[in-house]
Amino acid sequence: MALASGVRFAERALLRPWALLRGTTLGRTEPAAGGGGDGARRFGSQRVLVEPDAASGVAVMKLRNPPINALSLELLTELVISLEKLENDKTFRGVILTSDCPRVFCAGLDLTEICGRNPAHCAEYWKAMQELWLRTYLSSLVLVAAINGACPAGGCIIALSCDCRVLADNPKYRIGLNETLLGIIAPFWLKDTYVNTIGHRASEQALQLGSLFPPAEALQVGLVDQVVPEDQVQSTALSEMARWLAVPEPGSSQVGPIFFRSRAPADQEHDAKGHRRPPAEAARRRHPELCQLRLQRLHPEVAAGVLGEAPTEERLRAVLPARVLAKPILVGTVALEDSSPVFAHLKLLRALCFAHLPRRP
Numbered sequence: 001m002a003l004a005s006g007v008r009f010a011e012r013a014l015l016r017p018w019a020l021l022r023g024t025t026l027g028r029t030e031p032a033a034g035g036g037g038d039g040a041r042r043f044g045s046q047r048v049l050v051e052p053d054a055a056s057g058v059a060v061m062k063l064r065n066p067p068i069n070a071l072s073l074e075l076l077t078e079l080v081i082s083l084e085k086l087e088n089d090k091t092f093r094g095v096i097l098t099s100d101c102p103r104v105f106c107a108g109l110d111l112t113e114i115c116g117r118n119p120a121h122c123a124e125y126w127k128a129m130q131e132l133w134l135r136t137y138l139s140s141l142v143l144v145a146a147i148n149g150a151c152p153a154g155g156c157i158i159a160l161s162c163d164c165r166v167l168a169d170n171p172k173y174r175i176g177l178n179e180t181l182l183g184i185i186a187p188f189w190l191k192d193t194y195v196n197t198i199g200h201r202a203s204e205q206a207l208q209l210g211s212l213f214p215p216a217e218a219l220q221v222g223l224v225d226q227v228v229p230e231d232q233v234q235s236t237a238l239s240e241m242a243r244w245l246a247v248p249e250p251g252s253s254q255v256g257p258i259f260f261r262s263r264a265p266a267d268q269e270h271d272a273k274g275h276r277r278p279p280a281e282a283a284r285r286r287h288p289e290l291c292q293l294r295l296q297r298l299h300p301e302v303a304a305g306v307l308g309e310a311p312t313e314e315r316l317r318a319v320l321p322a323r324v325l326a327k328p329i330l331v332g333t334v335a336l337e338d339s340s341p342v343f344a345h346l347k348l349l350r351a352l353c354f355a356h357l358p359r360r361p
């Protein structure tokens with residue numbers, strides 16, 4: 001949500017993600033479904049469909065990377081670009097994020113992007129993930145997640161970075177951060193986001209156990225704000241959006257996400273002339289480490305020391321799809337410089353724990 005209504009992301013994406021795209025058509029524009037009588041045009045890319053409603057100032061953004069909306073490098077990049085496009089368009093104040101794939105909101109990281117890939121590719125991939133995180137978590141738009149399918153791991157991260165979450169009432173649509181079951185250690189900022197949403201003790205349990213909550217439990221623990229029948233997810237998300245947008249000039253009273261989500265010294269928020277910096281620029285100043293991503297490959301023994309417990313192939317086999325395990329897997333998080341004064345709760349991960357697991361026989 002906006003810190004001030006006039007503030008938009010004029011800055012280019014931190015990492016110029018479009019440069020990563022190969023063979024992707026972006027910015028395609030076509031008439032919106034239903035006529036688009038208000039002049040709003042549907043636009044998007046191969047993997048992200050945007051249905052803008054200029055009259056309400058709300059766009060519906062659909063992830064469509066079938067079958068399970070795994071966060072491939074291309075999907076991450078296209079999401080960032082689509083969000084940026086809306087942020088730069090003063091017509092829009094809110095975005096509803098949802099899935100175009102049946103039964104799955106988002107399966108989280110595309111494990112094929114980190115399995116058997118070289119460190120350079122992993123670095124590129126993690127950067128894109130971080131960029132999406134920043135783009136959503138610090139967005140000037142009101143973001144509502146209309147969760148119409150399973151929402152594990154990275155899918156839950158996207159949902160957590162929204163202002164509000166509406167989940168379809170289907171016991172198969174579980175939501176949570178199950179990273180530990182894959183041997184991936186949750187970065188500090190992710191842990192803190194969980195804590196901010198569901199509280200300390202619940203996070204402690206859920207993160208360590210890798211819990212995925214069915215809708216009723218997700219509502220009870222506060223991970224989602226509403227659970228509604230599946231055919232009402234979209235309309236409920238729109239109602240929630242209306243509630244958020246009804247607040248005059250969302251964020252101008254200092255209660256936007258920048259207020260809640262950062263503790264930045266004033267000189268990082270304003271330039272020498274006292275003008276407020278665009279959020280992406282302010283975030284970059286607060287987080288120089290984001291631009292200094294570096295990857296290391298550690299020996300399994302070292303990784304085991306960092307992780308406390310090495311991820312075993314058995315544990316991974318229990319959770320991961322067979323196709324993914326057919327390749328050697330790199331399990332890890334990203335090493336970031338940890339020297340800057342960071343958001344009080346957005347403390348970024350510092351350990352890289354890459355472990356080679358044995359090949360599938």
Ligand SMILES: CCCCCC/C=C\CC(=O)SCCNC(=O)CCNC(=O)[C@H](O)C(C)(C)COP(=O)(O)OP(=O)(O)OC[C@H]1O[C@@H](n2cnc3c(N)ncnc32)[C@H](O)[C@@H]1OP(=O)(O)O
Nearest residue numbers: 068070107108109110111112129130150152153154321323
């Ligand atoms: C700086 C950034 C730090 C970030 C810190 C860490 C953040 C996030 C970590 C992650 O996101 S790790 C990913 C965790 N994801 C999961 O555990 C989800 C695993 N998948 C599932 O639970 C299920 O697939 C599903 C999403 C509930 C869907 O179930 P469904 O029965 O509909 O489909 P499946 O038959 O299981 O799968 C279809 C097809 O997709 C392949 N697949 C599934 N998940 C992934 C994945 N995450 N990446 C890549 N591919 C995946 C699965 O193998 C099937 O493939 P085929 O067999 O058809 O070839």
